[in-house]
Structures are given as structure tokens and as C-alpha cells.
Amino acid sequence: MFQRVATGLILAPLVIWVALWAPKFVMLAVLVLAAARCADELVRMFPEIRARDRLAVALLSAAVAASALHGAMALAVVLAVALCVWLFACLASPESVELAARRGALGALALAYTANLIAMLVLLFRRDELAAGAAFDTGRAALLALFVMVFFGDTGAYFAGRALGRHKLYELVSPKKTVEGGIGGLLASIGGGAITATWLLPQIPMLHGLLLGAVCGLFGQVGDFSESLFKRATGTKDSGHILPGHGVLLDRVDGVLFAGPVLLAYLIWLGPAA
Numbered sequence: 001m002f003q004r005v006a007t008g009l010i011l012a013p014l015v016i017w018v019a020l021w022a023p024k025f026v027m028l029a030v031l032v033l034a035a036a037r038c039a040d041e042l043v044r045m046f047p048e049i050r051a052r053d054r055l056a057v058a059l060l061s062a063a064v065a066a067s068a069l070h071g072a073m074a075l076a077v078v079l080a081v082a083l084c085v086w087l088f089a090c091l092a093s094p095e096s097v098e099l100a101a102r103r104g105a106l107g108a109l110a111l112a113y114t115a116n117l118i119a120m121l122v123l124l125f126r127r128d129e130l131a132a133g134a135a136f137d138t139g140r141a142a143l144l145a146l147f148v149m150v151f152f153g154d155t156g157a158y159f160a161g162r163a164l165g166r167h168k169l170y171e172l173v174s175p176k177k178t179v180e181g182g183i184g185g186l187l188a189s190i191g192g193g194a195i196t197a198t199w200l201l202p203q204i205p206m207l208h209g210l211l212l213g214a215v216c217g218l219f220g221q222v223g224d225f226s227e228s229l230f231k232r233a234t235g236t237k238d239s240g241h242i243l244p245g246h247g248v249l250l251d252r253v254d255g256v257l258f259a260g261p262v263l264l265a266y267l268i269w270l271g272p273a274a
Contacts, residue, residue: 019144020136024125027143028069031122034249035065038114038257041250045234048102057107060086061115068122075119082111114250117257121146124264138201138267145196146216146263150255153189153217154224160184174228182221189217212266216259223258227251 018027039061043049049057060082067078090104124146127139161181169177193213197204204212227250231237 015147016144019147020140027125027140028122031118031125032062032065034253035115035118036062037248038118038250038253039110041248042110042114042230043106045230045236046102046106048099049106053103053107056086056089057110060107061111061118064111064115065119065122068119069126071126072123075116075123079111079116079119082115083108086111114257117260120260120264121256124260124267127267136200141200142263142267145192145200146256146260148195148200149189149192149213149216149263150220150259152192153185153220154255155185156188156191157181157185157221160188170225173225173232177225185221186214186217189213189220192217208266208270212263216262219258219262220255223255226258227254 018030036058040054040058043054043057064075064079064082068075086107087104090100090107093100093103121143125139125143127142128137157177158181161176161178161184164180164184165178167179168175169179169182190210190213193209193211193216194206196212197206197209201209
């Protein structure tokens, strides 16, 4: 637990600085590199994927995330091209049909899951309108709000589970998670939604902020279970060991990947005009 808390205390100020004050190209570069790294962490769980496959998937994932800099249409086109390139490479490999099919499916999963969902964060960060009374443009504030709602949920679930956890939530996929932890995490995400509506995105009504916190928290937990599903199926304890107490990047952002499209959809279709 000490490692987890210490790492969080070190990372939190860095995340806030990068999201709110660093030059935009820094945050965008971080997201593109994150797409490559998360894709690599995902496919390396599966023995069918070789080292050169991991490199190819990582490079294609970085290209998909970077394409979102030019908007949703560019993202859709580059994602489609990347999928075609990857499947062509699998077809061209001189190996068994079964192995080529599994490699093709796993690479396509990485592009659709990690690369595409991180590209959603790039689209979110690109929103540069400034609402009346807001200190930061919507993209910067929204990205930090997303981190707040999901990471508050992670932290709330962790401590509520340790203190109160009695009933298993989904033991087949994640034996340590409990119903009490899930509820604590959801309440903490709702608190993150209140912070979002109060300080980060003041153009959002408080009720919307609370609902966003609840929905983003729920999707964040689904994202966490989704990565746990892959780790459980492959016997992988963690997808890496870069962040002490947190695993590696995919372990840390799996919930953010699922919650990001929720916040982006709200700002596009339901949110008040800036």
C-alpha cells in the first residue's frame, strides 16, 4: 500500500501540470507514446505475439492516436488503414493459418481497444474553446476532469475495499474486488464529478457533473475489469512493473480509456455551449 500511495503522490502533481500548464505538444506527445506503450503491454500478454509483432502494433497504434490531431475523420481513416495493414502483414507471414488468425485478431484488438480509445483522449484534449469564467480551455480541463473522476474512483475503491470489503464483486475475473469497494469507488467518482462541475468545467450544471462522475466511474470500473479479463485469461499478474504499486501504464489507465468516450460524447452532444 505504501508504494501505491507514494507513487500516486508523485504522479498527481505531474499529471496536473502536464494537463493544465505544459505546452499542448507535450500532452499530445504523451498520449501518442501512451498509445504505443499500452498496445505493446496488451499484446505481450499473449504468447502468439512475437517481438516484431509488438513493434508493428505499437507503431500502428501511435499512428492511430496521432491521426486524431487532425480530427475524427482522420482518425477513422487511419484506423481503418492500420487494421488493413496489420491484417495484410499477418496474411503475408509464412506460418500456420491458425496462428496467423490469432495474431491478426490480437493486433486488431490492440488497435481498436488501446489505440482507438487513447485517440478519444486526443480528440478530447483538442477541444480548445474557453467557457465564460473558466480558467483553462475545455480540452485541458476536460482531460484533467476525466483523470479526477476515474482516479478518485480507483482510490475510493481501493481503500473502501480494504476497509469494508466482504462480498466479492466478480470473483471469476478479479478475485480481490468487492461490492463494497465498487460502491466506494462509485461514490468517490461522483465526488470527482462535483469537483469537475465546480472548478474544472464550471459551464456544466452540478447535476450533470454528478451524473458524469457516476457514469464515468462505472465505465472506469468496467475498463478495469476488461483488462483484468485479459490478464486472468493469460495468467499475467501485471502488464508490467514501471509504476511501483500500480503495475504499468495499461494497469493505470484502463479505466480512463473506457470513461474518455463518455465525457467526449457529453461535451459533443449534451454539454452546454461554451
